Amino acid sequence: MSAVRTLLGQRVRRDWRQLLLWTIGTALLAYLAYVGVAQSYGTEQDRAALLATVIANPVILLFRGLPSGADQGAFMLFLIFPWLAFLAALMSTFLAVRHTRMDEELGRTELVAATPAGRITPLVATIVHGLIANAVLAGLTILALLGTGAGSQGAVLSGLAVGAVGVTFLGVGLVAGQLMRTSRGANSLAVWVVLVTFLFSGIGNAAGTPSADLQRMESSWLTWLSPFGWGENVRPYADDNPWPIVLCLVAGAVLVAVALALQSVRDLDQSFIAERRGRADATRSLRSPTALVWRLTAGALVGWAIGGLLTGMLSTSLASVVDSISADNPAVDQILTAMGGSTDLARATVSIFFVLLGVLAACWAVQIISRARQEEVAGTAEPLLSTPIGRVRWLGDYLIVGIIGIVVVVAAAAAGAALGIASRGGDWALMQDVAVVGGGQAVAASVFLVLTALVFVLAPRATIAVGWGLVAIATIVGLFGPLFGFPTWLVDIAPIAVTPQVVAGGIDLRGLGWLVAIAVAGAAASLALMRRRELAPAG
Structure with a gap:
């Protein structure tokens, strides 16, 4: 445990400035979104009219969340939740790759592996570091929403949902770091997973089933292939369903276990997806x-x-x-x-x-x-x-x-x-x-x-x-x-x-x-x- 604490402290010292930007920026966006909705859509009639238009034209849902009613809190999350989760996902994948594959590229992991810490401890420290980062992000988001005077249960579930999506993508980043040979390749793979699943959620919402009054949308099956869709189906300030949060955490735990298993059977500085072999001679274009x-x-x-x-x-x-x-x-x-x-x-x-x-x-x-x-x-x-x-x-x-x-x-x-x-x-x-x-x-x-x-x-x-x-x-x-x-x-x-x-x-x-x-x-x-x-x- 002493090795984990030491490596965790080293990661916090390297990342604290970046993590402050990610976590405070996400929480600030949540706060400003609620304030902005209160100013621009102050009446339930305004919010209901916009929801009816959006549901009647579902292509708009590609870049918005899941409509869950005209309540001020639910309407705010419809506008902003996918982007809060998107920030959490990027923060988590970049963090995971930075302290796994990038450290291997720079030779840091090999030096640490030569100490009593061994080969697995750095990965464990990165996992703990990522979990703490997402917990802080979730906590600040909760505080930001509570600061608006919004309902406490909805605020807590909103923050937990954002953090849980981040945990899932922490696992994505860790697995990408095991599969790819370079940090650039691992980041590219992780970001593509983020973008594709974000699109899955949007398309799944657009293809869903609207309510008769055009105030609520039930997701199609495609949404359930995406962690963003899981987070949206918590429906804070409306249904307050915690089970999709558990689904995000379970998916993150499975991906973390996969990363640990891959790390235990892989040689340092190697990968499961080999780099494309280069030419023996440079082309004229180089x-x-x-x-x-x-x-x-x-x-x-x-x-x-x-x-x-x-x-x-x-x-x-x-x-x-x-x-x-x-x-x-x-x-x-x-x-x-x-x-x-x-x-x-x-x-x-x-x-x-x-x-x-x-x-x-x-x-x-x-x-x-x-x-x-x-x-x-x-x-x-x-x-x-x-x-x-x-x-x-x-x-x-x-x-x-x-x-x-x-x-x-x-x-x-x-x-x-x-x-x-x-x-x-x-x-x-x-x-x-x-x-x-x-x-x-x-x-x-x-x-x-x-x-x-x-x-x-x-x-x-x-x-x-x-x-x-x-x-x-x-x-x-x-x-x-x-x-x-x-x-x-x-x-x-x-x-x-x-x-x-x-x-x-x-x-x-x-x-x-x-x-x-x-x-x-x-x-x-x-x-x-x-x-x-x-x-x-x-x-």
Whole structure:
């Protein structure tokens, strides 16, 4: 037990800043969601009207929770629970991979295994660390909801449900760390599981059975294939059913047991899914350092581009549906106008989905700079920099490929938007909105790219935590701020919320000027400062 305590303390010291961001940010989102619902949908009539519209158009449920009635607490969780659970899932998978597969890559696990702690104790310490992190997240979420004056039973079950989903994905991350050969591969596998199960839950809710009064939806069987669906079926403030929480915990326990079993039969630094064998000789496409960066990151870009394609398809196909059914429903006008910034509902719907696209492109931007940091930590950047390729050129290559990737993600969304219009015989005039809003979101994502690059140059050890933290804050403020009634000045801080839009009189550039200025100045500053920075090892 002393070895477990020592290793647990080491993990807490490494992670406490990141975990503070994850846990406090999730709890704050829950609190602001409740306050925002009270301000924007203060009457049961408003909430009932919106639920009826959503259930009548179930595609909206792809990005919302499970309708359980017009009670204020139940309505708030319908809007926000999937995103609270999503944050818990990402926190848990990243934590699991960071202290298992990444430590093996860096040689830390081998050093610990040579002590009396052995090979299993580090994994046990990681499991305890993950359970504590999710317990803290659940506790802070409960306190945040209690602070709103919401019912105590619903608040407790809401927090426990979010934490239980996190425990399930802690197990997913641990198993991914056993299966894959690299931390990058393990994180990719875990994130894909998160995204696919998130989609399963949304589709399962959309395919469910509505109540006669269109206030409640019963999930289809597909929802029960997803931990997100399990958490939603707790239905706090409505049914208060604790059994799905138990299901999440049991699934997490089974996955943890699988990870322990795999660890006991696996050699250190080996995996159950082998890496693809490389070529004996480099191809002509690898004759430049820029091409090398592209080769290292192209696989991740494919995933983000697919996400962009799906987002674009939903933006225009849903715009056609909303525009045709919501003219007489003031609740729909209210939510779409607030989030999309336009009184034209089709345009507002496109704007909402392209804000989500901006988040996807920003994630790609942070990931590619994080990859530069990983190359530095792993020692693979040092041999490259010992050649005539300098530090400025090296970082510049990552910035160049980052910009190219942002353009690819946005272009994929534009292609998806065209497919959505064609599939429903929609209004091709929406492609003007797609081009304007998509171009603006590309600039916004470039801001995240250069800001993360600046952190990489000035405080390299904080690159990953700060980069992803900026995206999380911008998502909360920019995507949910208008819905929850945040002050305009606060929403305008998020780059994804101040991109150009098509309006009746033409194009409103909004914050494009300062976004471009930050992107250009940030890129120039990061390259200039990189000239004198020394390589920084892992911390």
